[in-house]
Amino acid sequence: MMRQYELVERVKRYNPSTDEALLNRAYVYAMMAHGNQKRASGDLFFGHPLEVAAILTDLKLDDATIAAAVLHDTVEDTQATLEEINKAFGPQIGALVDGLTKIKRLDLVSKQAAQGENFRKLLLAIADDVRVLLVKLADRLHNMRTLQFMPPEKRKRIAEETLDIYAPLAGRMGIQEMREELEELAFQNLDAEAYEAISRHLREVTAKSEKLVEEIERDLTAKLKAQGIQAMVTGRQKRPYSIWRKMERKSVSFEQLSDIFGFRVIVGTVDECYRALGVVHTSWPMVPGRYKDYISTPKQNDYKSIHTTVIGPGSQRVELQIRTIAMDEVAEYGIAAHALYKEGVNDNSRLATESRAYQWLRRTIDLLAEGDTPEEFLEHTKLELFHDQVFCFTPKGRLIALPRGATPIDFAYAVHTDVGNTAVGCKINGRMAPLLTELQNGDEVEIVRAAGQTPPAAWESLVVTGKARASIRRATRAAVRQQYTGLGRQILERAFERAHRTFSDEKLKGALPRLARISIEDVLAAVGRGEMFSGDVVRAVYPDYKEERRGVGGDGAVQSEKKSSTPAKEFGEQGANAIPIRGLNADMPVRFAPEGGAVPGDRIVGILTPGEGVTIYPIQSPSLAAFDNEPDRWIDVRWDVEPDDPQRFPARIKLQSINEPGSLAQITQVIADHDGNIDNVAMKRRTQDFTDVTIDLAVWDLKHLNAIIAELRTKPVVSRVDRVNG
Numbered sequence: 001m002m003r004q005y006e007l008v009e010r011v012k013r014y015n016p017s018t019d020e021a022l023l024n025r026a027y028v029y030a031m032m033a034h035g036n037q038k039r040a041s042g043d044l045f046f047g048h049p050l051e052v053a054a055i056l057t058d059l060k061l062d063d064a065t066i067a068a069a070v071l072h073d074t075v076e077d078t079q080a081t082l083e084e085i086n087k088a089f090g091p092q093i094g095a096l097v098d099g100l101t102k103i104k105r106l107d108l109v110s111k112q113a114a115q116g117e118n119f120r121k122l123l124l125a126i127a128d129d130v131r132v133l134l135v136k137l138a139d140r141l142h143n144m145r146t147l148q149f150m151p152p153e154k155r156k157r158i159a160e161e162t163l164d165i166y167a168p169l170a171g172r173m174g175i176q177e178m179r180e181e182l183e184e185l186a187f188q189n190l191d192a193e194a195y196e197a198i199s200r201h202l203r204e205v206t207a208k209s210e211k212l213v214e215e216i217e218r219d220l221t222a223k224l225k226a227q228g229i230q231a232m233v234t235g236r237q238k239r240p241y242s243i244w245r246k247m248e249r250k251s252v253s254f255e256q257l258s259d260i261f262g263f264r265v266i267v268g269t270v271d272e273c274y275r276a277l278g279v280v281h282t283s284w285p286m287v288p289g290r291y292k293d294y295i296s297t298p299k300q301n302d303y304k305s306i307h308t309t310v311i312g313p314g315s316q317r318v319e320l321q322i323r324t325i326a327m328d329e330v331a332e333y334g335i336a337a338h339a340l341y342k343e344g345v346n347d348n349s350r351l352a353t354e355s356r357a358y359q360w361l362r363r364t365i366d367l368l369a370e371g372d373t374p375e376e377f378l379e380h381t382k383l384e385l386f387h388d389q390v391f392c393f394t395p396k397g398r399l400i401a402l403p404r405g406a407t408p409i410d411f412a413y414a415v416h417t418d419v420g421n422t423a424v425g426c427k428i429n430g431r432m433a434p435l436l437t438e439l440q441n442g443d444e445v446e447i448v449r450a451a452g453q454t455p456p457a458a459w460e461s462l463v464v465t466g467k468a469r470a471s472i473r474r475a476t477r478a479a480v481r482q483q484y485t486g487l488g489r490q491i492l493e494r495a496f497e498r499a500h501r502t503f504s505d506e507k508l509k510g511a512l513p514r515l516a517r518i519s520i521e522d523v524l525a526a527v528g529r530g531e532m533f534s535g536d537v538v539r540a541v542y543p544d545y546k547e548e549r550r551g552v553g554g555d556g557a558v559q560s561e562k563k564s565s566t567p568a569k570e571f572g573e574q575g576a577n578a579i580p581i582r583g584l585n586a587d588m589p590v591r592f593a594p595e596g597g598a599v600p601g602d603r604i605v606g607i608l609t610p611g612e613g614v615t616i617y618p619i620q621s622p623s624l625a626a627f628d629n630e631p632d633r634w635i636d637v638r639w640d641v642e643p644d645d646p647q648r649f650p651a652r653i654k655l656q657s658i659n660e661p662g663s664l665a666q667i668t669q670v671i672a673d674h675d676g677n678i679d680n681v682a683m684k685r686r687t688q689d690f691t692d693v694t695i696d697l698a699v700w701d702l703k704h705l706n707a708i709i710a711e712l713r714t715k716p717v718v719s720r721v722d723r724v725n726g
């Protein structure tokens, strides 16, 4: 195990002014905290954080990162707490350890391989500081190096996750060395056979062509020198994973795979890069389509280099990368290298070509120009990436990306429209929570559903995702249509009954062409909305049906004096065939006449209004006269109030009161004594002695209303009381 002074020595090599005391304290603290804990290999656990720190010293990172690496597993795996760390090492290191602890907890959630990109984003969103990711990558690298001690199932899962998430993340951050090692280790664990086969082939080729690599190195160095270019040329074989991937991608065998050698030409300046390229292309024929200039157009992760492939000695295809020393540092160490090199800072043309998602790297480079020391640079490299998004999990581990401010309702619709439509509650991280809670990164959300639900229309303005909004609108519309369809069916069933004809969907289907509708549903909805009259439907189904005025439902008697009777008279008795009306919350598009509506106990009638459904009037309402000539619009309805769940209905009364002090108070007192609600009072002085008072009440039923009226009549200040039927 690495000793205390060894760790300090490693850091001192690249940072002579390191805070030795800090590193020593971190070392001792973590050693005490982990105590005798062992790893799967049987080694002391404490060796692991030290190795992680060592990997980061290779990237020449600052003291805070190294200390955080030493401490990274203490909060999650030992008795140590974040408060203790904050106190002992300050808030900066505390924040780093906190970030690492949060990410470690995410590891406990099962993940689906296809979610790699989203998971990477989640990591970036959770890690506020780029150093958290650097430590996490080093942690994963050391775990991969020691993976052989894990049981096979776990090994496979960790290796897959490394390929899906961590290796690409290292690549995105520009740490190619680490990306390659992660890939090789993962490949080795996932497909040991393929890994062995390719490695064996590579060893054979190496044995044959060892001289070739040396030859090309020497030859190229000499040719460049002749043109006055000082260059460092190094050749190497590609690694098994990159060869395997190329074989997969191009579906070729190892024998067919020609370019397994890569050479790197490192020069002093950008100008020399292009001159070196000229030397290469004039010495050997280039392979068309393989030339790429990442110096004029760098990759998103700020990678710069010239790539080309030539047919070298022995007809062996050779891949070349040409770049400066600084570019090489960036290629090897990525974002970490920016702490040490300040090259290519102000290149505006690049901004345009960068994808929006990875602009943070651009920003970190900008910050580099402002910060003076490596420490300052890293400290300011806050990841603002994906801060406009939150990432949550389903209980099965599916990752759902949502805009910030999203609620569990948005989440439900993102999972599936049906889940959203039937959502009635939710659990966040195992606890019941309101559906309007703002979701946080890493939340596990379980939607509680109930069949046959319709989302409340009010949700539409509360959700933040377009998908949820559109789905809610569609579902509410469908629900309204369903209500009209239901009402239409009830109206038709009763109309056919009164006509003594049988009603069935099949018969209706046969009449669709005569009704000029495409579906039964269309007819039902049209009748419910009042756009089509039930009599027309009866005549369409039974063309021989002779027009008869409808009678009182139930007894089947056709009234002989129908011509002279007004509809209001016919509807005097409410038979069992009438459509039941539940009240204001009816699941039908039914509403009450706006002024002086009906209350339970009143005999009622419904009037169909096209596009609006049914309006309920008390049978004595004078407004009904307006519909006398439109008998098709009259609907037979009856009350169906639930005694267990009473509700109030609006009613209007008009009083004549004697003008004397306190008369209004007496009136309202009567109403209050009888448990009546007053919705509105309007007063108009008629003469010196009398005032007209119109009161809108909310009452339980007709009996309730009559009791109030009767009591008011007993008051001396009231000369007259009448109910108003609008």
Ligand code: MN
Binding pocket: 048, 072, 073, 139
């Ligand atoms: Mn660890």
